[in-house]
Every structure is written in structure tokens, then in C-alpha cells.
Amino acid sequence: MPGPRARLLVSGDLHLGRYPSRVPPGDPALTVEAVVRSLVDQAIERAVDAVVLTGDVADQSNKYFEAFGVLERALHRLVDAGIPVVAVAGNHDHDVLGSVAEAVGDGVRVLGRGQVWESASLERGGREVVRLWGWSFAGPAVHTSPLDDFPGVGDVPAVGIVHADLDAVGSRYAPVPMDALWATGAGAWLVGHVHTPRLETRDGRIVLVPGSLQPLDPGEPGPHGAWLVEVADDGTAAAEKLPLATVRYDALSADLDGAQDAVEIRERVARALRAHADAVREEAPALRRAVVRLTLRGRTPAYRAVERVAAEVVDTADTAVGGLTVAVDRVDDQARPALDLGRLAEGSGPAATLAALALRLDAGAPSESDLALIRHGVEALQRARRARVFEPLGRSDRLPPDLEAEAVARLRRQTFRMLDEVVGQSPSVEPTAAPLGPADS
Structure with a gap:
């Protein structure tokens, strides 16, 4: 792929005002705000051409009191560093995101307010390099596809931004067929709403669901963070995940096949947790806490000890492995007697x-x-x-x-x-x- 024409740092579904579940309250390192600061640090360090936010930046239940100040400070840092911010509003922040943008002023733009497609140009040396197309929620629900009114991308390499429910017929959150995104011809689509990250590619083009910046519960497993999207001179695009999240949720299995007693069962479980901690820490050095839902499998002659060990694992204080804290949220006993x-x-x-x-x-x-x-x-x-x-x-x-x-x-x-x-x-x-x-x- 040719050298980048533009570099975008992409995130969405921050849900500022919420705090991850199944973690101790009050730890500043585990807040969404802490990861937002890391996102801003990355944007400045990498000197990106723009930061793109795909909606639900604020969480509905706390949007005014907690999200406003945090977001305003982050946006001011970006604008002061000369990095423009382009965003769309989602179903949670449709009535607050615009107010924050207006408070910051020049350098922050919310596209498509009023549910009408709108574009913004990224320029370099007086030349338009990429055109960003965006559409925003005007209320808490939209039952039709925003793509029904998409105007077309034109001759300049295009990136679309929308908060929508992909391939979810009947959804009240702007249902959009994946095929409709590909049919627009845009080099990249950046889609908010779903918290699980997803990247699809076709002929050098991408559809990226950045997912939540910081996962908020066990229903959002795996690595999370922001994405670096590069748009090439020929309009194609590529994306790279930046694992900035400090919390991670995962399902993990421990094999108890043939374990002879409670001591060996404990050793098998400890070994599985250590291996998991080493793997996720290598993948995402920013992690501070890994929350695990553990499944015990296999046939063991020490079956009557399995339940006791399972209770110990849940009740035991968190385990620290090389700077990463591992906590078992729940144990699913799928083992059986030999x-x-x-x-x-x-x-x-x-x-x-x-x-x-x-x-x-x-x-x-x-x-x-x-x-x-x-x-x-x-x-x-x-x-x-x-x-x-x-x-x-x-x-x-x-x-x-x-x-x-x-x-x-x-x-x-x-x-x-x-x-x-x-x-x-x-x-x-x-x-x-x-x-x-x-x-x-």
C-alpha cells in the first residue's frame, strides 16, 4: 500500500461517566478518563491529521456532570496541539456532544447534526487530502438506515463516520447493512455503537468498528483501545489497533484432566491464570487489571475437591503477576468425576x-x-x-x-x-x- 495520505486516530463509545464493572471502585488508573488521556497522548505523539470519534462519547446517565469536563479538557489538549477533532453523535450523547464542541470552539466539529449527512475536509499544504462524511443521531432512536440518504463520496478519498447497528434489521439504533457501506465506494467506514471491536476488509477498503475504548463489563471481552487508520493516495485504507485499555475481560479454561488431588487442581488453575496474564500483558502493556471468567474442564478422580477449589479461587484476593492484577469474577464448574x-x-x-x-x-x-x-x-x-x-x-x-x-x-x-x-x-x-x-x- 502506498504511503499514507492521512493518518486518523479513531475511537468511539467512550461512555464517559461510567466505570468498568467487576473492578474495585475508585482506582484512577481504571477509569475511562485515564484511557482518554492516553488516547490524547497517542494522538499528539503520533502527530495524526485528526482524531475521529464515532459517537456515544458521553454516557446518558452521567453525561452532564461527569463527561462534560473530562471531554472538554481532552478536546482542548488536541486543539492546542493543532490536531482537529471530527465526531458524530450517537444515541447516548445526541444532546450533549454538540454543546461540548461549541464550548471548545474551532478545531472540533460534530458532523451531521439533525440527521443530515455533512462533510469536512482535511487539508495539507492548502490541498484537500481526505473528505470525512458524517451523520449524527438527533434523538435516542432511529429506525431507518442513514445510508438511504447518503449523497456519494465524490473524487476525493473519502472516509465515512456513522453511529449505527450493523446488519441488525429492525434495530432502533440506525440499522445499516454492511453491503450498503461497501457500495458507497468510500475507502473507510468508521462505525460506532457496538462495543466489540471489528475490522472488515475488501479490495483495500475497510469497515472498522473501533469498539469501546475501555471495556465496561464482561460482555466486552478481549483487547480494547483506539485505532490508527491510514488513508493512502489511491483512497484505500488500513487500520492498526492500539491497545490502550487498562482493563480487560476474558473467558479462560483450566484443564483438570487427571488431576489427582486438590493441590494439583490449585496448581492447574494457577498455571492457567499465570499463562493468561503473561499473554495479555505482552499484547497490551497498558493493562492494569484482567478480569477472568474461569471454566474448569476435564475428568478428575479428585472431583469432590473441585467445588472447594473453585470457591477458593473466587474468594481469594487478587493475584498480581508482573504489574498486572488478575481477578477471577466467576468459576463455571464443567469438570466431572473420572x-x-x-x-x-x-x-x-x-x-x-x-x-x-x-x-x-x-x-x-x-x-x-x-x-x-x-x-x-x-x-x-x-x-x-x-x-x-x-x-x-x-x-x-x-x-x-x-x-x-x-x-x-x-x-x-x-x-x-x-x-x-x-x-x-x-x-x-x-x-x-x-x-x-x-x-x-
Whole structure:
């Protein structure tokens, strides 16, 4: 690709005013504001031609009191460094972003106010090098695609900026088909709204969803930060991720296959956490805290120790690994006893009954009586979710949205616990184990 015609630092969905969940409150290094300062530092250090913000810069619940000052200071730093800022408003900041831009003055522009496409030119040496096209929300919801009224890109290399829901037919947040973006001919589209970063390429052109600058909850896993977008003389574009976030959420598995006792289970878990910490720290040196949802898998003769170790992992104070703090937010116990379920189910008595239930649950083929137990579990989880006594603790959000799946998982774990206990206490039951293999792990 030829040398860059323009270099843009792109971010969006800052949601200033919010603080990441599952992390200790009050840590300045973990705030969105701290990462915004890093973004400004990067823009100045790299001497980019512009900073582009793809909407939802402020969070609706705190937009006036917390976002305004933070954003105004950041924008003033950029403008004082000679770096223009071009933004569009999203569904959260449609009625505040323009006010902040006006407070800063020249050098900050919100495109497309009133839901009408508008362009801004980036110039170098008196020559227009890139034209930025933008469209902004004028209210909290838009049910049609902004691309329906897109005017066309013209002869100058073009970059489009929009806050929209990609390929989400029926969305109330400006649904835009991906194909419609490609059809415009723009070298790059920068799309806010979705918090998970995404980069699509086609014939040297890109569609970039920068995602949230700082992830705000476990639903935003993986590395986050800003993106450096370079537009070439021929109008094509490329993007590079800059991992500026100080918080990261991930799902992680620990293999317990064959673990002989609680000591070995703890060692396996610790090893998995250390390896994860080393990997993410290398990928994103700015990270200060990694929040993990840990799944325990595999067949172990020490199954009865798994639950105890899982509780220890969640209750244990955070682990520091080379300047990075690792915290386990939740443990999902998917391990199982090292037993031959098929052979046990062929017998009679409690062990056979429990083994048959475990096999049905693993196969996803519960009987009518199993379904009754699952329904009972769902009702219990629903009562826990509605219980007002837990509201001040904020614990109801720890329950997953799919209560039926959670009820099945809990029934499965209880079945394995009881089966392991019965086999361990019954001399007449042989605790046989089939050879370990991928299907049984």
C-alpha cells in the first residue's frame, strides 16, 4: 500500500461517566478518563491529521456532570496541539456532544447534526487530502438506515463516520447493512455503537468498528483501545489497533484432566491464570487489571475437591503477576468425576440412577422427570433474581440471562457430586473409569 495520505486516530463509545464493572471502585488508573488521556497522548505523539470519534462519547446517565469536563479538557489538549477533532453523535450523547464542541470552539466539529449527512475536509499544504462524511443521531432512536440518504463520496478519498447497528434489521439504533457501506465506494467506514471491536476488509477498503475504548463489563471481552487508520493516495485504507485499555475481560479454561488431588487442581488453575496474564500483558502493556471468567474442564478422580477449589479461587484476593492484577469474577464448574458413566448406568441402585441422569444431561436429552427438576431450578433462580434483599448488593446480575441453561448446569454439577459421593462410599460399586478421551473430557 502506498504511503499514507492521512493518518486518523479513531475511537468511539467512550461512555464517559461510567466505570468498568467487576473492578474495585475508585482506582484512577481504571477509569475511562485515564484511557482518554492516553488516547490524547497517542494522538499528539503520533502527530495524526485528526482524531475521529464515532459517537456515544458521553454516557446518558452521567453525561452532564461527569463527561462534560473530562471531554472538554481532552478536546482542548488536541486543539492546542493543532490536531482537529471530527465526531458524530450517537444515541447516548445526541444532546450533549454538540454543546461540548461549541464550548471548545474551532478545531472540533460534530458532523451531521439533525440527521443530515455533512462533510469536512482535511487539508495539507492548502490541498484537500481526505473528505470525512458524517451523520449524527438527533434523538435516542432511529429506525431507518442513514445510508438511504447518503449523497456519494465524490473524487476525493473519502472516509465515512456513522453511529449505527450493523446488519441488525429492525434495530432502533440506525440499522445499516454492511453491503450498503461497501457500495458507497468510500475507502473507510468508521462505525460506532457496538462495543466489540471489528475490522472488515475488501479490495483495500475497510469497515472498522473501533469498539469501546475501555471495556465496561464482561460482555466486552478481549483487547480494547483506539485505532490508527491510514488513508493512502489511491483512497484505500488500513487500520492498526492500539491497545490502550487498562482493563480487560476474558473467558479462560483450566484443564483438570487427571488431576489427582486438590493441590494439583490449585496448581492447574494457577498455571492457567499465570499463562493468561503473561499473554495479555505482552499484547497490551497498558493493562492494569484482567478480569477472568474461569471454566474448569476435564475428568478428575479428585472431583469432590473441585467445588472447594473453585470457591477458593473466587474468594481469594487478587493475584498480581508482573504489574498486572488478575481477578477471577466467576468459576463455571464443567469438570466431572473420572467415572465410566455408561458402565455405571447399566447397573442398579442410586449410582446407576445418577449415572443415567448425568448421561441424559450431557447428551441434551432430559426425560420428563428431568425437565421437572430443571423447571424447579429455573423457578428458584427467578426467585433469587427478584429477591429485594439482594438488590443493594447488586448480586442479581451475577445470574446469567439464560436461567434454563444455568439450571441444567447446576443440576449436572449436583448429579456428579452425588454420584461421586455414592461411588466413594459404596463398596459394592466399582469406581471404574473409562480411558480419557476428547469426547469425555
